Amino acid sequence: MTSMPQITSLFERPITLPDSDAQARLARLVGMDDKIRRLANILSLLINPAGLKAWQAKHHGEAASLLEVVLRRPPLVILAGDVGSGKTELAETIGDKVARQEDLDITLLPLSLSSRGQGRVGEMTQLVSSAFEHAYNEATKVKGSGAKARGGVILLIDEADALAQSRESEQMHHEDRAGVNAFIRGIDKLASARLPVAVLMCTNRLSALDPAVRRRAADVLVFSRPTLEQREHLLTLWFSQLGFTALQIQALAQATGESDRTPYGYTFSDLTQRLLPTIVLDAYPDNSVTAERALDLVRSIAPTPPFKDGPQAVN
Ligand SMILES: Nc1ncnc2c1ncn2[C@@H]1O[C@H](COP(=O)(O)OP(=O)(O)O)[C@@H](O)[C@H]1O
Ligand SMILES: [Mg+2]
Known part of the structure; x- marks a missing residue:
């Protein structure tokens, strides 16, 4: 020992x-x-x-x-x-x-x-x-x-x-x-x-x-992953100060949720550590952040797949 x-x-x-x-x-x-x-x-x-x-x-x-x-x-x-x-x-x-x-x-x-x-x-x-x-x-x-x-x-x-x-x-x-x-x-x-x-x-x-x-x-x-309301809450904290309207934020909250493409939505860390930095760095250094561009970027970021929490995950 x-x-x-x-x-x-x-x-x-x-x-x-x-x-x-x-x-x-x-x-x-x-x-x-x-x-x-x-x-x-x-x-x-x-x-x-x-x-x-x-x-x-x-x-x-x-x-x-x-x-x-x-x-x-x-x-x-x-x-x-x-x-x-x-x-x-x-x-x-x-x-x-x-x-x-x-x-x-x-x-x-x-x-x-x-x-x-x-x-x-x-x-x-x-x-x-x-x-x-x-x-x-x-x-x-x-x-x-x-x-x-x-x-x-x-x-x-x-x-x-x-x-x-x-x-x-x-x-x-x-x-x-x-x-x-x-x-x-x-x-x-x-x-x-x-x-x-x-x-x-x-x-x-x-x-x-x-x-x-x-x-x-x-x-x-x-x-668990954030609900629609929780995503909207977080997105409002960030984007209302950039002048996004409530409707634009709702659209982002929807788009970060489950869809036909994936049966699961963004995790909290997908929002804070992937989406937000991507949106900010996309605008930097010459442009301002816009809601249209933010929505495009959401579509380009797939949510992290859920952790496989079953017997199949045992190795
Ligand atoms: N409820 C939440 N509200 C806001 N941000 C969150 C929330 N949960 C997680 N995050 C963000 O997501 C990131 C990852 O969270 P973390 O605690 O490391 O996840 P886990 O340990 O469950 O894998 C953190 O940096 C934090 O900023
Ligand atoms: Mg952890």
Whole structure:
């Protein structure tokens, strides 16, 4: 077994929340109000149970036993669904809201498994184990002696498709299976220690989620492509300031949806990372952006195909 990696080399960029950049990114997410509230509340509960106890004392003074069940949630929330639908964006920024709401500092430890752990045998397992160990140590430091923690920790395991696969799957690689087991061990250890820590796992593979992992999730949030209304909302934010009319924006919202050509529409990231830059760079440096040209460009950009989330995707 190799020695434990340093915290700075293991996690891409540990950040401390609240943080104004995270706050602004969270505020830019469209159509996520329900998810934001739900996730912020679960994380608050896991990181600062004292807050819920204070709420109970204030509103339901007689019902102390009610909370025991709620407080015993497993420290894991899964964000699952289509590519480019805002899982990473939400996971990286939600801690800002929690930190402000609960008035404590939160350390976000982000680990992406897509680019990591593909190499030597045992590497992914080692990464997962080390990530949990770091999260455990960080959370122990801020636990404090009183009822209220001095801070909290969010461990983000992003692009965790390999860990989402079922252990029962025949085709599952031995190394992936060991990774899933390390993940489960990590969750269980955090749960029994009752530390101010929560784990967020992001995956594109909802249907392949390992039952043992799913059972340990306090909640599973499912992400999908933007609806017509959400596309219109986003396009309005961008293009009304360029003088597009409501009708022109509606036409763009329609054209970025499903069509005879494709049975699926644009993802959020197709809109933000492909369409908007294409429209702007097409006009630069000599022309202004026009609605007619924008509509032409939409027709030239095909939506990203949905992530194949079935048994056929197992390799
Ligand atoms: N609900 C949303 N509203 C606005 N922009 C979004 C939304 N969801 C995603 N995006 C944009 O799409 C990009 C990709 O999102 P990301 O969180 O990386 O997707 P995922 O992790 O689900 O594949 C982000 O940079 C973000 O700007
Ligand atoms: Mg992502």
